[in-house]
Amino acid sequence: MKNAVPKSRQAKPSGEIAPGLDTDVLERFYKELWRIRLFEERATELFKAGIIKGTAHSCIGQEAIATGACAALDEGDYIVSNHRGHGHCIAKGADLGAMMAELFGKDTGYGHGMGGSMHIASMEHGILGANGIVGAGLGIGTGAALSSDIRGSSQVTVAFFGDGAANEGIFHEALNLAALWKLPIVFLCENNRYGLSMGVAEASAVPQISTRAGSYGIPGETIDGNDVVSVLEATQRAVTRARAGEGPSLIEAMTYRWGDHSMRTNLPRYRPVEEEDLWLNQKDPIKRLGETLAERQVGAARLEEMKAEVRLEIGACVKSAEAAPEPTSAILLPSVISPLLPDDGEPDPGTRTLGYVEAVREAMDQELARDPTVFVMGEDVGRIGGLFAATKGLQETHGAARVRDTPISENVLANAAVGAAMTGMRPVVEVQFFDFITHMMDAIVNQAAKLRFMLGGEISIPLVIRGPQGGGIRLGAQHSQSLETWFSHVPGLVVIGPSNPYDAKGLLAAAIEDNNPVVFIEHKLLYQMSSGPVPEQRYRLPIGKAKVRRAGGDVTIVATMAMVDVALAAARDLARQGIEAEVIDPRTLRPLDMPTILASVRKTNRCVVVHEGWKTHGFGAEISARIMEEAFDHLDAPVLRVGMDDVPMPYNANLERDLIPNAKRVAEAARAVCYTEQQGGSIFAA
Numbered sequence: 001m002k003n004a005v006p007k008s009r010q011a012k013p014s015g016e017i018a019p020g021l022d023t024d025v026l027e028r029f030y031k032e033l034w035r036i037r038l039f040e041e042r043a044t045e046l047f048k049a050g051i052i053k054g055t056a057h058s059c060i061g062q063e064a065i066a067t068g069a070c071a072a073l074d075e076g077d078y079i080v081s082n083h084r085g086h087g088h089c090i091a092k093g094a095d096l097g098a099m100m101a102e103l104f105g106k107d108t109g110y111g112h113g114m115g116g117s118m119h120i121a122s123m124e125h126g127i128l129g130a131n132g133i134v135g136a137g138l139g140i141g142t143g144a145a146l147s148s149d150i151r152g153s154s155q156v157t158v159a160f161f162g163d164g165a166a167n168e169g170i171f172h173e174a175l176n177l178a179a180l181w182k183l184p185i186v187f188l189c190e191n192n193r194y195g196l197s198m199g200v201a202e203a204s205a206v207p208q209i210s211t212r213a214g215s216y217g218i219p220g221e222t223i224d225g226n227d228v229v230s231v232l233e234a235t236q237r238a239v240t241r242a243r244a245g246e247g248p249s250l251i252e253a254m255t256y257r258w259g260d261h262s263m264r265t266n267l268p269r270y271r272p273v274e275e276e277d278l279w280l281n282q283k284d285p286i287k288r289l290g291e292t293l294a295e296r297q298v299g300a301a302r303l304e305e306m307k308a309e310v311r312l313e314i315g316a317c318v319k320s321a322e323a324a325p326e327p328t329s330a331i332l333l334p335s336v337i338s339p340l341l342p343d344d345g346e347p348d349p350g351t352r353t354l355g356y357v358e359a360v361r362e363a364m365d366q367e368l369a370r371d372p373t374v375f376v377m378g379e380d381v382g383r384i385g386g387l388f389a390a391t392k393g394l395q396e397t398h399g400a401a402r403v404r405d406t407p408i409s410e411n412v413l414a415n416a417a418v419g420a421a422m423t424g425m426r427p428v429v430e431v432q433f434f435d436f437i438t439h440m441m442d443a444i445v446n447q448a449a450k451l452r453f454m455l456g457g458e459i460s461i462p463l464v465i466r467g468p469q470g471g472g473i474r475l476g477a478q479h480s481q482s483l484e485t486w487f488s489h490v491p492g493l494v495v496i497g498p499s500n501p502y503d504a505k506g507l508l509a510a511a512i513e514d515n516n517p518v519v520f521i522e523h524k525l526l527y528q529m530s531s532g533p534v535p536e537q538r539y540r541l542p543i544g545k546a547k548v549r550r551a552g553g554d555v556t557i558v559a560t561m562a563m564v565d566v567a568l569a570a571a572r573d574l575a576r577q578g579i580e581a582e583v584i585d586p587r588t589l590r591p592l593d594m595p596t597i598l599a600s601v602r603k604t605n606r607c608v609v610v611h612e613g614w615k616t617h618g619f620g621a622e623i624s625a626r627i628m629e630e631a632f633d634h635l636d637a638p639v640l641r642v643g644m645d646d647v648p649m650p651y652n653a654n655l656e657r658d659l660i661p662n663a664k665r666v667a668e669a670a671r672a673v674c675y676t677e678q679q680g681g682s683i684f685a686a
Helices: 023-048 063-071 087-092 096-104 134-149 163-167 171-182 209-216 228-243 273-282 287-294 302-324 328-336 356-370 393-396 410-422 434-448 485-486 501-513 524-530 563-575 594-605 619-634 653-659 665-675
Strands: 077-078 157-162 183-189 222-223 249-254 353-355 374-378 402-407 425-428 463-469 494-496 517-521 531-533 545-551 554-559 581-585 588-590 609-615 640-644
Touching: 023 096, 023 228, 023 287, 023 302, 023 619, 063 087, 063 157, 063 183, 063 228, 063 287, 077 134, 077 554, 087 096, 096 463, 096 619, 096 640, 134 171, 134 183, 134 410, 157 163, 163 171, 163 531, 171 183, 171 209, 171 374, 183 209, 209 249, 222 228, 228 249, 228 588, 228 619, 273 356, 273 545, 287 402, 302 640, 353 356, 353 501, 356 374, 356 393, 356 501, 393 402, 410 425, 410 463, 425 501, 434 463, 463 501, 463 524, 463 545, 485 494, 485 517, 485 531, 485 609, 485 619, 494 501, 501 517, 501 531, 517 524, 524 588, 524 653, 545 563, 554 563, 554 594, 554 665, 563 665, 581 594, 588 594, 594 619, 609 619, 609 665, 619 640, 619 665, 640 665
Parallel strands: 077 157, 157 183, 183 249, 222 249, 374 402, 374 425, 425 463, 463 517, 494 517, 554 581, 554 609, 609 640
Antiparallel strands: 353 531, 494 588, 545 581
């Protein structure tokens, strides 16, 4: 079960079922409705018995939406689900045994027990995953639709979401972007009238969600979500429109959640008894379809026979899950990230000189030329070539479809990158300033970094989020932060911070070719000040391998990004006093090449770590702690850290200059760890 693009297997092309549904088709729907309900009823029983752990979210009462919508799709089409997603997965063809095994936390589950109820996915069925984050599927689905559009595929995506997600910012961003680019996606809102306990009318200034479609110039309609035929027909209209290249539609399917928000919640009554009675007894989608079949002379015995057949299926899937093995700890680490690319060595830099920005641009240019699945998107990256000119000329060379100017919508861009990566593409997203990455945190931390793990390592998420960070050019507190520690803390991400043009080109090429989500950080000062030899041919450098920038035997200085040049300047100053510093550039912050750092510390017996970001909880704290844990007996002095004081970046030039670590401060720290009173004030220990 990989990221391979699902094949369209000619199961039932859109438009085959309606209009004029035959009785046997309605019988198939009737069984599907029962399949979903009985699965959910059994799951609820197993949860109450303590066999299913954690929580699960039942879709009892909403079965007609999943059944009708998925019946309108080809097998090769995609769906994106949400936390209440069992019905969507069943209707799209997921295996009941693998689903139940996942709820049991067993190794034969879709996620090998790593994801659970809220995170079931099956790439072979075009199910891009249920999701525990409200609204996230809207952006991921938009990315899947973008992938179909770029690849020239006829595939359509249906993004299921609840009424609560319509009040998330991602709702606006996703509908706007999909409408702007006429993407083949259907946004299907299951309006079950309540969030956790708050009603839609209390939570939404415009409670009829379909009317919001007009704001984006797309069709929107409200339908009876408990009538499977109405759902089918509405979805068929929207799918036909999407497949014809006419863009997205918004469907609001009115329905009712029979139970509480989740199996775990035990809330005081928040819904009127009369309302519950109306929906549970008079508007039950299974009862209504059964009445329609009875009108077509399908007898009660046949209806009961179909239900009994499904009950046997559910019983078999429970037995299968009960007998399945538990996953072992051996699955954990391999599920976090895909294997890194092999080390192909490092070519000679040659004599051609490039600036840092030029090296970044050349890497993207060569990757776009090499691999048709690579595309670049971001604010102003196309026509003007980016605020710092990192993408200048790329749109003219590779076309507007693959170098895309976007609205100011960081949230949907990052989530769409995840969806595109899941469906065969390799997106590169530019963040205009890394401070703006706060708008992307859910997509990066909860989606890109965790989806592979929650599917037990069955998929990869090859994407790059790149852009400039750091101070030094007087842009103030909201445009000058160093945020690498945030991402270096998160398993599932690769974090790269090149310090020179040679590394920037080779590591960006590696990041784009790698099968993991990569946060690629480019320091703004290096844009302006760094130039050096860069080979003209395409090459990639090894991810996770540090570089010794200067050899020395007295003290190790570990420095990141723009601080590497600062450390080298400090080393030159120290050498004039007889102290030979070894300067280590990690290049990759996650995974971190500790063996290279430890080998140096075991040689020099002293270490200083320097980074531009705040010293407190900064990246240097991790390196210092690892040295203490793994090379303590080799230390002749404590590890010292050099970083910014705990204040935001000031606008004033003198204050900014004083705050950012400089060569003088690094040299002072190095002298401090080399000085020993036992030797009468000698400059360094023998």
